[in-house]
Each structure stands twice: as structure tokens, then as C-alpha cells.
Amino acid sequence: xxxxxxxxxxxxxxxxxxxxxxxxxxxxxxxxxxxxxxxxxxxxxxxxxxxxxxxxxxxxxxxxxxxxxxxxxxxxxxxxxxxxxxxxxxxxxxxxxxxxxxxxxxxxxxxxxxxxxxxxxxxxxxxxxxxxxxxxxxxxxxxxxxxxxxxxxxxxxxxxxxxxxxxxxxxxxxxxxxxxxxxxxxxxxxxxxxxxxxxxxxxxxxxxxxxxxxxxxxxxxxxxxxxxxxxxxxxxxxxxxxxxxxxxxxxxxxxxxxxxxxxxxxxxxxxxxxxxxxxxxxxxxxxxxxxxxxxxxxxxxxxxxxxxxxxxxxxxxxxxxxxxxxxxxxxxxxxxxxxxxxxxxxxxxxxxxxxxxxxxxxxxxxxxxxxxxxxxxxxxxxxxxxxxx
Amino acid sequence: xxxxxxxxxxxxxxxxxxxxxxxxxxxxxxxxxxxxxxxxxxxxxxxxxxxxxxxxxxxxxxxxxxxxxxxxxxxxxxxxxxxxxxxxxxxxxxxxxxxxxxxxxxxxxxxxxxxxxxxxxxxxxxxxxxxxxxxxxxxxxxxxxxxxxxxxxxxxxxxxxxxxxxxxxxxxxxxxxxxxxxxxxxxxxxxxxxxxxxxxxxxxxxxxxxxxxxxxxxxxxxxxxxxxxxxxxxxxxxxxxxxxxxxxxxxxxxxxxxxxxxxxxxxxxxxxxxxxxxxxxxxxxxxxxxxxxxxxxxxxxxxxxxxxxxxxxxxxxxxxxxxxxxxxxxxxxxxxxxxxxxxxxxxxxxxxxxxxxxxxxxxxxxxxxxxxxxxxxxxxxxxxxxxxx
Numbered sequence: 001x002x003x004x005x006x007x008x009x010x011x012x013x014x015x016x017x018x019x020x021x022x023x024x025x026x027x028x029x030x031x032x033x034x035x036x037x038x039x040x041x042x043x044x045x046x047x048x049x050x051x052x053x054x055x056x057x058x059x060x061x062x063x064x065x066x067x068x069x070x071x072x073x074x075x076x077x078x079x080x081x082x083x084x085x086x087x088x089x090x091x092x093x094x095x096x097x098x099x100x101x102x103x104x105x106x107x108x109x110x111x112x113x114x115x116x117x118x119x120x121x122x123x124x125x126x127x128x129x130x131x132x133x134x135x136x137x138x139x140x141x142x143x144x145x146x147x148x149x150x151x152x153x154x155x156x157x158x159x160x161x162x163x164x165x166x167x168x169x170x171x172x173x174x175x176x177x178x179x180x181x182x183x184x185x186x187x188x189x190x191x192x193x194x195x196x197x198x199x200x201x202x203x204x205x206x207x208x209x210x211x212x213x214x215x216x217x218x219x220x221x222x223x224x225x226x227x228x229x230x231x232x233x234x235x236x237x238x239x240x241x242x243x244x245x246x247x248x249x250x251x252x253x254x255x256x257x258x259x260x261x262x263x264x265x266x267x268x269x270x271x272x273x274x275x276x277x278x279x280x281x282x283x284x285x286x287x288x289x290x291x292x293x294x295x296x297x298x299x300x301x302x303x304x305x306x307x308x309x310x311x312x313x314x315x316x317x318x319x320x321x322x323x324x325x326x327x328x329x330x331x332x333x334x335x336x337x338x339x340x341x342x343x344x345x346x347x348x349x350x351x352x353x354x355x356x357x358x359x360x361x362x363x364x365x366x367x368x369x370x371x372x373x374x375x376x377x378x379x380x381x382x383x384x385x386x387x388x389x
Numbered sequence: 390x391x392x393x394x395x396x397x398x399x400x401x402x403x404x405x406x407x408x409x410x411x412x413x414x415x416x417x418x419x420x421x422x423x424x425x426x427x428x429x430x431x432x433x434x435x436x437x438x439x440x441x442x443x444x445x446x447x448x449x450x451x452x453x454x455x456x457x458x459x460x461x462x463x464x465x466x467x468x469x470x471x472x473x474x475x476x477x478x479x480x481x482x483x484x485x486x487x488x489x490x491x492x493x494x495x496x497x498x499x500x501x502x503x504x505x506x507x508x509x510x511x512x513x514x515x516x517x518x519x520x521x522x523x524x525x526x527x528x529x530x531x532x533x534x535x536x537x538x539x540x541x542x543x544x545x546x547x548x549x550x551x552x553x554x555x556x557x558x559x560x561x562x563x564x565x566x567x568x569x570x571x572x573x574x575x576x577x578x579x580x581x582x583x584x585x586x587x588x589x590x591x592x593x594x595x596x597x598x599x600x601x602x603x604x605x606x607x608x609x610x611x612x613x614x615x616x617x618x619x620x621x622x623x624x625x626x627x628x629x630x631x632x633x634x635x636x637x638x639x640x641x642x643x644x645x646x647x648x649x650x651x652x653x654x655x656x657x658x659x660x661x662x663x664x665x666x667x668x669x670x671x672x673x674x675x676x677x678x679x680x681x682x683x684x685x686x687x688x689x690x691x692x693x694x695x696x697x698x699x700x701x702x703x704x705x706x707x708x709x710x711x712x713x714x715x716x717x718x719x720x721x722x723x724x725x726x727x728x729x730x731x732x733x734x735x736x737x738x739x740x741x742x743x744x745x746x747x748x749x750x751x752x753x754x755x756x757x758x759x760x761x762x763x764x765x766x767x768x769x770x771x772x773x774x775x776x777x778x
Binding site: 002008012015016209210220222226239243250258259 | 648
């Protein structure tokens with residue numbers, strides 16, 4: 001096991017009827033609250049009313065910053081920062097999924113500095129502090145509710161970059177699985193794909209054996225796949241919704257990676273170009289890349305995915321390569337079963353777009369120091385994600 | 390999944406050569422430090438020198454409170470509280486295993502109140518604050534380094550009670566697996582038994598299905614058993630020592646129980662009387678109780694242990710009861726393999742002692758509100774832990 005520091009201070013409040021706690025949890029950090037949310041689903045499913053009611057009952061003065069879109073953009077963060085400053089907000093409260101929480105994190109980080117918040121994402125500035133952040137999660141997917149990362153797209157250049165810093169852990173995250181009952185089937189599936197991708201990327205790219213983390217990741221992968229299928233067949237099953245939600249949170253809260261040493265997230269790297277340039281849903285992009293990237297990766301290293309195949313799918317090939325290949329088939333079958341794309345053509349992406357996508361992704365590879373992901377290699381992967389690739 | 394709150398703020402620093410960080414991490418909370426440790430093993434293996442050197446280099450004024458024995462006693466906590474008060478200590482630093490860390494927690498809790506710290510253990514007082522605590526762990530076993538619990542024995546009555554409170558999480562825990570190279574085989578095994586018991590108790594006594602937690606616990610149980618065997622055959626294997634250490638920490642850091650609802654720890658309940666009255670090592674007592682308690686438990690509920698048997702040992706009985714029984718055989722075999730006792734006679738405990746042990750344990754059952762554990766029922770369990778039981 002490699003040396004690591006694990007320090008995740010987020011307080012998780014999980015379960016039914018927990019949203020009314022958001023007011024007291026938030027005003028513990030200040031009464032002037034910037035409430036960040038999306039494009040209206042929380043107004044339809046009643047979450048907005050519950051959050052606002054709880055904040056007001058706790059004595060908060062609430063300033064609203066709605067309108068976060070999926071694949072959230074920098075300009076909307078800028079206007080949120082302005083609003084938070086203008087009103088002297090002391091705490092940010094996010095109500096939504098990963099896009100909303102990431103926007104709230106960027107606002108929390110940006111309020112206290114006099115430079116563009118984008119400089120954190122390009123590595124030009126380091127983050128020393130941020131406003132406290134609380135959140136009410138409404139989508140099982142990104143894990144942002146219990147981690148220190150955020151992803152943002154810059155308008156114009158459509159660069160979609162990520163940044164992580166310990167000051168970005170939410171102070172409190174409320175996870176009520178009932179808020180996800182109204183998430184449609186496709187976005188439910190995309191969320192589960194996101195969680196599985198978080199697990200698979202670390203699992204495959206870790207070089208050393210780390211039995212504790214391996215078993216944790218295998219369990220989370222099984223739960224992500226099983227609970228997604230359970231939710232799709234019974235969308236109002238509290239058991240299924242709660243298992244999917246907690247699985248997605250644990251899939252990227254720092255625990256899986258602790259002790260693995262250097263790991264990468266190559267599917268996310270390339271997907272950021274799909275959703276950044278083409279504005280497709282993040283989880284759909286990951287699904288379309290998953291079988292192809294796994295084929296690419298196992299050309300050179302099939303040991304890790306073979307172990308995954310044995311333990312998660314009970315597969316036994318004649319060789320490590322054969323077991324890994326069978327694991328890819330099982331994963332692809334699951335993607336099919338949940339109605340997710342399995343190659344880029346499913347998203348209407350054509351081969352002639354691969355040059356632009358690869359060039360775009362390579363810019364992020366430089367910032368993330370994934371030097372092995374050259375423009376040419378990314379094109380090779382994209383070809384493998386094409387039907388027949 | 391049942392509602393839960395998970396909030397574990399302990400910062401874990403894990404790995405080789407990490408002890409020199411203890412000075413800066415500790416003096417961040419104050420420079421007057423009470424250093425708590427045991428009966429001398431850290432002086433032999435070099436940990437004492439490293440900790441003291443780091444504390445002094447960071448500008449600490451160190452007051453020493455050594456001499457913690459396994460099954461630590463209240464009177465030694467009292468003298469530690471006195472010393473901390475007399476010297477105006479601002480922070481407690483523990484260097485040792487669970488007994489040392491628990492003693493340090495009790496001192497940290499006791500310094501700030503004007504009543505006997507024992508009143509926390511008997512439920513007569515509630516804990517509102519405590520001094521900050523840092524620790525350097527030297528034994529993979531109790532999980533105290535990343536949880537909010539402590540266990541103490543009262544001199545005289547030999548009551549061995551436990552208490553948990555959110556103010557008792559260590560601020561920082563340094564886990565260097567190399568510090569455990571000098572732990573002898575028997576105590577290494579007892580530590581692994583403690584970790585397995587933490588998992589098995591929650592796994593068996595949880596009433597509801599909670600797939601995320603189940604898979605986490607199954608993985609931890611497999612790792613505890615495998616890594617203990619690996620350590621015993623290669624005591625200087627960093628890989629084996631590190632896997633055992635991180636497994637034991639995760640086995641009782643709050644994550645496994647989150648969402649399970651009400652769970653119990655009946656083996657610990659009864660074991661506290663063995664080690665409290667007879668001063669035997671905690672893990673040895675748990676090992677001697679484990680097969681018998683599992684037999685008792687599966688008389689009425691074999692579903693949970695049958696699932697455990699299928700997933701952890703790959704067992705397939707004709708009935709749930711048969712699979713659970715086979716799982717008990719596998720666990721007993723593992724206890725044998727690591728040189729741990731498998732029944733009470735291995736510890737020299739005679740049937741005529743069962744009355745006194747059961748009466749003692751029942752007093753704790755009242756405090757822990759485990760009403761189903763009557764004196765008679767505890768005697769029944771003890772009989773099942775006797776050879777031929």
C-alpha cells in the first residue's frame with residue numbers, strides 16, 4: 001500500500017425526511033445564504049420548497065442563484081460570485097446534483113479571491129480558503145457531495161476542467177433518496193455509469209495490489225450495477241434508490257483511492273471533451289467510452305480487469321486476457337440493460353469529429369499531467385469507441 | 390437502508406516514515422502536550438524516540454504519562470487527568486494501541502469536567518467537549534484511532550464499560566505499519582480477531598438488508614483473515630502489515646454501521662467480563678467466544694451468516710442453516726490457523742466461573758440497553774463456548 005492522507009470532514013445526513021435539517025446546518029455558518037440550484041426540477045419535486053422553508057425557519061436571509069445547467073459554465077459561476085459578494089453572503093447552500101454542487105463550490109472558492117476563479121482550474125493559482133458550503137443532493141452520480149472536487153466548463157473555449165482542494169469539501173451534505181424518485185430513467189442510468197466509471201478508472205490504473213481498496217471498489221461496482229437495475233425496474237423503491245445514492249457517494253469520496261498511489265481517470269479526461277464540446281450528458285459520454293477504453297487499456301494490462309471479472313462477475317477465462325475481455329462484455333451488457341450508449345455513434349458522434357475531440361482532450365491531459373495520453377493515443381481510443389472499433 | 394449521520398473528522402496519515410509528522414500535527418492544537426503511552430514496547434521499537442523527537446522539534450513542552458496496561462484502568466486515567474491539569478496541558482498525544490488511545494481519550498474527556506470521568510461510562514453525565522487528541526498507532530486492532538469510542542475498566546469492581554461521543558474522535562491519527570513489525574504473533578492474531586468481531590457483530594445483528602454495507606463488511610472480513618495469515622507467515626511484510634492495519638481501522642470507523650439501524654456487539658459485551666474480571670487479552674477473549682456465540686445466534690437467525698458464508702467463504706449448503714454452520718466451521722478453522730483460542734477452556738476458564746461472568750456481563754447489558762441479553766441467556770452462550778458446547 002502506498003502512503004496516503006485521508007481526511008474527509010463532510011458530515012453526511014442520510015435518509016428520509018432529512019431535508020428540514022438543512023436550515024440549522026447551514027445557518028450554523030452564517031445567516032446570509034446564497035442558494036444555488038438548477039433549472040427548475042427542484043421546484044417541481046418539492047425540494048425547493050422544503051429547502052427554502054427550512055432556511056427561512058432557521059433565520060436565514062436567502063439570495064437565490066438558480067439556473068445551473070448540466071455541464072455547468074464559468075460565466076454562471078461569475079454571476080454567482082458577484083451576487084454573493086454584493087449581498088455579503090457568508091455561506092453557500094447547493095440544492096441539486098453534481099453540476100449544482102460544483103457550481104456552488106466554484107462560487108465558494110471565488111468569492112474570497114480577487115482573480116478569476118478559472119485560474120484554480122488551470123493550475124495558475126492555489127486555493128487557500130473558501131466560503132462554507134452545505135448541500136442537499138438530488139442525484140446519485142458525481143460524488144461531489146462528499147468530495148473536494150469540482151468540474152466546470154469555460155464558455156467560448158468549451159474547456160471542461162476539474163480541480164480539487166481540501167477547502168472544497170462540503171461541511172454538510174443531506175442525502176434523501178426520496179428526492180431522486182423523480183429522476184428519469186436515462187439520467188438515473190447515467191449517474192450509475194458515473195459511479196462505476198469512478199471505480200473502474202482507479203481500479204484499472206492502480207499499479208500496486210491494495211486488497212482493502214480492491215474489495216471496497218469491487219463491492220461498490222457490484223452495488224452500482226445491481227442498484228441501478230433495481231431502480232430502473234422499481235423507480236419508487238426506497239431500498240434501491242438509497243443503495244444507489246450511498247454507493248455513488250462512496251465511489252468518489254477519497255476512500256477508494258487512498259493507498260493506491262498514482263491513479264488516473266482517463267475516461268473522465270476524454271469525456272470532458274465530449275460534454276464540453278458537444279454538451280452531451282456526462283454519464284452518457286462515459287458509457288459510450290467505457291467499453292472502448294477498457295479494450296484499449298487491456299491491450300497492455302489485463303491483470304487488474306481480470307481480477308475484477310473474477311470477483312465481480314464470477315468469470316473464469318483460460319488467460320488473464322480472456323477473463324478481462326469477458327469482463328468488458330459483462331460491463332457492456334449492463335450498459336445495454338440500463339439503456340446507456342455503448343459506443344460513440346449512439347450519441348451521434350462521427351469519426352470526423354475525433355480530431356477535434358482528441359486535440360481538446362489533450363489540453364486537459366497536459367494540465368492533469370497524464371502525459372501518456374497524447375493526441376494520437378486519444379484518437380486511437382476514440383476509434384475503439386466507434387462501432388466495430 | 391435506515392437513516393444515519395456519518396461524520397468522521399479524523400485525519401489519517403498512513404504509511405512509512407510518517408511518525409515525524411506527529412509534532413507539527415499535535416502542536417497545531419497547543420504546545421503543552423501530555424504524551425500517553427504503555428509499558429515500554431515503544432521504547433524498545435524506537436517509536437518513543439521518534440514521537441518525542443518530533444514533538445520537541447515542533448516546540449512542544451511534553452509531560453509524560455506512561456504505564457498504560459492492556460485492559461486499561463480508571464485509576465490510571467485519574468492520575469493522567471491530574472497531571473494534565475497540573476501542567477495545563479492543551480492537547481493529548483497517544484502513542485500505542487487501543488488501550489493507550491482509550492486512556493488518552495478518557496483523560497481528554499476528564500480534564501474539562503469537575504466530576505469523575507466514569508460518569509460518562511455509566512451514562513450519568515453527557516460529554517460536551519474534550520481536549521484535542523492526536524495519536525500514533527502501534528497495533529492493528531481496536532479501531533480507536535479513527536472512532537469516537539473508548540473502553541475502560543474500573544479498578545475494584547472490575548467493571549469494563551465502553552462509551553462513545555463525537556468529541557472523542559482523534560484529530561489526527563498516524564498509522565505507520567512498520568511500527569507493528571515488533572508485535573508478537575499472538576497479539577497480531579488477537580488484533581485481527583478484534584477487527585473480525587467488529588465486522589461480524591454488526592453484520593449478524595443488523596436486521597435489514599443494506600447491500601452497500603454488506604459488501605464493505607464482507608471485504609473487510611476477508612482482508613482481516615487473509616492479511617493476518619500473511620503477517621503471521623511473513624511478519625516483516627509491509628504489504629501484509631499495512632493491509633491488516635487499514636482493515637482494522639475501517640472495521641470500526643462508523644462506516645460499516647451507517648444505515649444498518651440498531652446493531653449490537655454481544656461478543657464485546659460478554660468479552661468485557663472476561664478481560665475485566667480475569668484480565669485476559671481482549672482479542673483472545675473474543676476468539677474464545679466467537680464460535681460459541683455464532684452457534685447461539687444462528688439458532689434463531691441463520692440468514693445473515695449464511696449470506697456471509699456464501700460470499701466470504703464461497704460455501705453452498707442445502708439450507709441457510711447448513712451454510713451458516715459451515716461458515717462457523719470456516720471461521721473456527723481460521724482461529725485455529727492463527728493460533729487463537731476457539732473456546733473458553735483454551736483460556737483456562739472453567740464452567741463454575743460462568744455464573745460470576747454472566748452476572749458481570751448483564752450489568753453492562755443494562756447500560757448498553759441490550760435487554761435480550763439476560764443473565765441466563767449469557768450463561769447459555771458461555772456454555773456454548775465451552776468445549777462440546
